[in-house]
Amino acid sequence: MQLSNFTLPLALDWILSAAQSRLNPVQQNLVSSANVSVPAASMTYTLPPLPYSYDALEPHFDAETMEIHHSKHHQTYVTNLNAALAGSEFSTLAVDEVITKLDQLPASKQTAVRNHGGGHANHSFFWKNLKPNTTLSSEGLKAAIERDFSSFEAFQQQFEKAAATVFGSGWAWLVKREGSLAIVTTKNQDSPLMGEAVAGASGFPIIGLDVWEHAYYLKFRNKRPDYIKAYWNVVNWDEASTRFAQSD
Incomplete structure (x- = not known):
């Protein structure tokens, strides 16, 4: 069953808050910038839906982690990548192509696109690379x-x-x-x-x-x-x- 109306437990809120002070600069940027607002008109990249329910990989990968990982962490990368590339011609490119062209971006954009474009590309790949009960038959x-x-x-x-x-x-x-x-x-x-x-x-x-x-x-x-x-x-x-x- 796919979870809905998910509310992060208070205990996890406390853990995340306590851990934030120990995060490296890249991780701090991800947490602190999760609420970046991007005008709807400029949104180019979107969170891809999973091709399975959050609990489909149980008992190996648990549903709660899958939902937080997908709907919170991956969404943060998408939001911040859109903010970084808003109004840029690079925003029309597939994310896998964007991350191969970091040296062509303005210097002020390169770190944000490396972190958040990389996060979006890696996770989009990761979700497709997961599926229960397959074997290497090729x-x-x-x-x-x-x-x-x-x-x-x-x-x-x-x-x-x-x-x-x-x-x-x-x-x-x-x-x-x-x-x-x-x-x-x-x-x-x-x-x-x-x-x-x-x-x-x-x-x-x-x-x-x-x-x-x-x-x-x-x-x-x-x-x-x-x-x-x-x-x-x-x-x-x-x-x-x-x-x-x-x-x-």
Whole structure:
């Protein structure tokens, strides 16, 4: 059942308020700017609806976290990206294209678009990359994983290690670059689409896991490795296989 008329519990309000003082500058900007007002006429980017209900990934990803993550955190990135690009010709571009053109933006806009455009792009991808009860049936992607990591189990181990060792907030990715698959990580809301010079990583994303605390803390608390292992139960391998085929 999809939750409606959601009210954040008072206890969570207190936790968020207490934690805000310890957030890094990027995270503080996300929290403090959540109420940015953007005229309706200038709204270009919108929050994509989930292709499933908030509780569809139970018991692996809980419904409460999914609703907060989607309707609160992702909405903040959308709102602030629209504010940053209001009236700009860049606002007509798909967000995945915008984040590849950060160096073409005015210097005063680059940080906001990197953070919030990256957040919008990464999360839009993340939601599509989740689905319960799919298996890796594509011979193309499966063969490539086994070729580049020696086995699927070895790939999982390497991906889990990469995701668990991201310091602070960020993402772990399986990407395709130069004909091969690779596991990379990025900080904050950086995307491999931004390239090595900006994100310290590059490639075409095949799967991606959000390891910001807001993605897992309500259910898993500080046990990020447990959240990472739960991810294998909800990876949309059909979507991943499609993206792998598109990357050729």
